[in-house]
Amino acid sequence: MIKAGENGNDRSVTQTVRAQLALRDLVLRGELNPGERVSELQMVERLGVSRTPVRMALVRLEEEGLLEAIPSGGFSVKTFSEKEVFEAIEIRGTLEGLAARLAAERGVSRTDLRNAADCLDAIDDVMRRNPADIDLLRYVELNARFHDILIGMADSQALARQLERVNALPFASPSALVPVQSRSPEMNYILSVAQDQHHCVLSAIERREGARAEAIMREHARIAHRNLERALTNQRDMDLVPGSVLIKRRIRA
Amino acid sequence: MIKAGENGNDRSVTQTVRAQLALRDLVLRGELNPGERVSELQMVERLGVSRTPVRMALVRLEEEGLLEAIPSGGFSVKTFSEKEVFEAIEIRGTLEGLAARLAAERGVSRTDLRNAADCLDAIDDVMRRNPADIDLLRYVELNARFHDILIGMADSQALARQLERVNALPFASPSALVPVQSRSPEMNYILSVAQDQHHCVLSAIERREGARAEAIMREHARIAHRNLERALTNQRDMDLVPGSVLIKRRIRA
DNA sequence: ATTGCTGGACCTGTATACATTCTGCATCCG
DNA sequence: CGGATGCAGAATGTATACAGGTCCAGCAAT
Numbered sequence: 001m002i003k004a005g006e007n008g009n010d011r012s013v014t015q016t017v018r019a020q021l022a023l024r025d026l027v028l029r030g031e032l033n034p035g036e037r038v039s040e041l042q043m044v045e046r047l048g049v050s051r052t053p054v055r056m057a058l059v060r061l062e063e064e065g066l067l068e069a070i071p072s073g074g075f076s077v078k079t080f081s082e083k084e085v086f087e088a089i090e091i092r093g094t095l096e097g098l099a100a101r102l103a104a105e106r107g108v109s110r111t112d113l114r115n116a117a118d119c120l121d122a123i124d125d126v127m128r129r130n131p132a133d134i135d136l137l138r139y140v141e142l143n144a145r146f147h148d149i150l151i152g153m154a155d156s157q158a159l160a161r162q163l164e165r166v167n168a169l170p171f172a173s174p175s176a177l178v179p180v181q182s183r184s185p186e187m188n189y190i191l192s193v194a195q196d197q198h199h200c201v202l203s204a205i206e207r208r209e210g211a212r213a214e215a216i217m218r219e220h221a222r223i224a225h226r227n228l229e230r231a232l233t234n235q236r237d238m239d240l241v242p243g244s245v246l247i248k249r250r251i252r253a
Numbered sequence: 254m255i256k257a258g259e260n261g262n263d264r265s266v267t268q269t270v271r272a273q274l275a276l277r278d279l280v281l282r283g284e285l286n287p288g289e290r291v292s293e294l295q296m297v298e299r300l301g302v303s304r305t306p307v308r309m310a311l312v313r314l315e316e317e318g319l320l321e322a323i324p325s326g327g328f329s330v331k332t333f334s335e336k337e338v339f340e341a342i343e344i345r346g347t348l349e350g351l352a353a354r355l356a357a358e359r360g361v362s363r364t365d366l367r368n369a370a371d372c373l374d375a376i377d378d379v380m381r382r383n384p385a386d387i388d389l390l391r392y393v394e395l396n397a398r399f400h401d402i403l404i405g406m407a408d409s410q411a412l413a414r415q416l417e418r419v420n421a422l423p424f425a426s427p428s429a430l431v432p433v434q435s436r437s438p439e440m441n442y443i444l445s446v447a448q449d450q451h452h453c454v455l456s457a458i459e460r461r462e463g464a465r466a467e468a469i470m471r472e473h474a475r476i477a478h479r480n481l482e483r484a485l486t487n488q489r490d491m492d493l494v495p496g497s498v499l500i501k502r503r504i505r506a
Numbered sequence: 507a508t509t510g511c512t513g514g515a516c517c518t519g520t521a522t523a524c525a526t527t528c529t530g531c532a533t534c535c536g
Numbered sequence: 537c538g539g540a541t542g543c544a545g546a547a548t549g550t551a552t553a554c555a556g557g558t559c560c561a562g563c564a565a566t
Contacts, residue, residue, distance in 0.1 A: 060312070084409075084410060084411050087355075087409045087411045090351070090355075091348070091411060094351045156337075157337060158337050159340060161318070162415065
């Protein structure tokens with residue numbers, strides 16, 4: 001049954017993890033109809049592992065928020081209303097704000113500051129090097145890294161855990177909605193505003209200005225709100241949003 | 254094997270749920286040494302169910318934050334530093350603040366307002382009826398209810414989920430640290446301050462004063478901080494803190 | 507045509523056997 | 537005497553068989 005080379009059997013990676021990754025992929029790509037029940041046996045067929053790891057994967061994906069437990073047993077693919085997506089982003093902004101405040105109030109090490117500053121330098125570089133055709137992939141990567149560094153500076157395992165959970169929703173993570181801008185003439189403008197906020201929050205943390213650091217990160221998340229709003233009105237941009245198939249669209253005027 | 258009446262076999266309750274409840278109880282009562290590995294087979298013996306439901310329970314308790322995954326496999330009982338406990342409370346305060354702000358900004362239904370007001374009336378009643386010997390159990394219950402109503406008023410499934418997660422930590426939930434005051438002469442004073450905050454936040458929500466509502470809930474959580482501080486300095490009060498056995502104490506001057 | 511019932515397929519919950527990996531200890535070599 | 541090494545035991549990961557429960561289709565009766 002185990003055919004090496006077929007789907008990257010590594011022996012070090014458990015079947016459970018493999019099933020989890022594969023299932024998440026199926027859900028996010030919309031190959032499982034939202035709202036539909038996810039049958040264990042069908043997944044056994046489809047993923048090529050036995051029921052036990054499929055079961056574990058289902059439980060973990062429910063924990064991630066991508067699946068929903070059915071009262072009578074089993075799981076179904078979760079759907080999200082537009083409202084829920086906005087709220088998820090708002091929650092992320094609030095928690096990142098808390099992280100920034102904690103970092104500012106407690107103070108951070110010189111090396112942390114250095115790492116963050118280096119990361120911002122790299123982003124500046126990306127934006128300066130080729131303003132007409134920005135390397136979005138690299139921007140997204142660096143942006144995610146900065147946010148991770150920020151969370152790290154708060155030095156709070158509990159907070160990191162909570163944020164991990166919010167970011168598990170594919171459309172809520174810090175970099176999820178950046179690509180939506182790619183078809184907009186305003187992209188450079190928005191990106192530079194966002195990057196300015198990055199600089200400002202780092203400066204605030206350095207000066208131990210907690211309230212300011214918090215406010216900036218909250219506002220920073222609002223950029224994602226704007227991008228989402230754009231994607232919802234321009235339907236053709238929706239395919240740039242990860243997990244967009246899970247979003248129950250409302251009729252829009 | 255299934256002995257009805259021994260541990261409430263209901264047939265409608267799955268073995269998994271039973272195992273989860275029993276295991277949580279074992280962890281919270283400190284019958285499993287913090288930091289120690291939780292052996293599946295030992296739990297099978299101890300709980301009287303097979304490995305499968307035990308496994309499920311372990312995964313769910315990890316999700317709750319009471320257990321920690323060991324990289325090489327299996328789980329261990331998680332320990333919390335004092336810092337982590339404070340942070341968990343801070344996170345709760347922040348999220349409850351967000352809930353209050355959302356409720357205020359969006360406006361809430363008349364029936365919600367009524368329910369909340371009724372709950373506060375009931376708390377007032379408890380405090381007035383017998384000031385010398387307050388029925389703490391009932392206070393705790395009503396307090397938890399008020400916080401639940403508040404979360405409900407935010408009308409955000411995502412936020413409710415996140416708060417559920419924080420409150421799963423036994424010492425972080427709104428009512429967890431209330432009993433610590435029971436041995437303090439200041440109890441009545443602190444309870445009335447807390448209750449005043451309840452009234453104020455409800456009034457703020459009613460008037461749609463979002464920023465104020467948020468600030469109040471954040472400050473409200475700080476009462477728990479104070480109670481925790483008390484318990485940590487007066488070791489004899491620690492046994493009033495649920496899950497206190499999981500808290501790694503530091504030497505205090 | 508509608509409603510209630512019944513049979514059966516399917517699905518999940520549970521238990522357990524098997525395979526593989528990890529761990530701890532004793533022993534041996536440098 | 538310290539550290540590496542190999543072995544035994546145990547623990548987890550995985551697969552699968554079995555037992556109920558749920559839900560739907562089809563049929564019959566009204």
